[in-house]
Amino acid sequence: MDLLFILLVLGAIVATVIGYVIWIVFFVWAVKKGVSAIQTDMDRAQKLIQAYGSLPISAKAQREGQILQLLGQANTHLQQLDGLRRQQYEVKVGELHSMAAQAGIDWTPPSY
Numbered sequence: 001m002d003l004l005f006i007l008l009v010l011g012a013i014v015a016t017v018i019g020y021v022i023w024i025v026f027f028v029w030a031v032k033k034g035v036s037a038i039q040t041d042m043d044r045a046q047k048l049i050q051a052y053g054s055l056p057i058s059a060k061a062q063r064e065g066q067i068l069q070l071l072g073q074a075n076t077h078l079q080q081l082d083g084l085r086r087q088q089y090e091v092k093v094g095e096l097h098s099m100a101a102q103a104g105i106d107w108t109p110p111s112y
Helices: 002-052 057-079 083-102
Strands: none
Touching (some): 002 057, 002 083, 057 083
């Protein structure tokens, strides 16, 4: 009876440790995927903003919509992040906001 109890307690401890490790792996994977999505959106927005100035006026409205959509997606992802990574990407959003303003695109990121 005592041996069964000890095995049950050890099994519970092992299951708890394995569950914790699985949770950590999932968390790291989710953060990495989120950061990758933000970086992709911001890089695409940056390229579109850089090309915006050389576009004819008729194409600027469509391109501005694409830029605003990408910036909105990046902002949505950014709101899901925390801590140091969030600070790094807030700096990047600030740079994109400045670039957009210089290109004549009126976009103000919402407050966090």
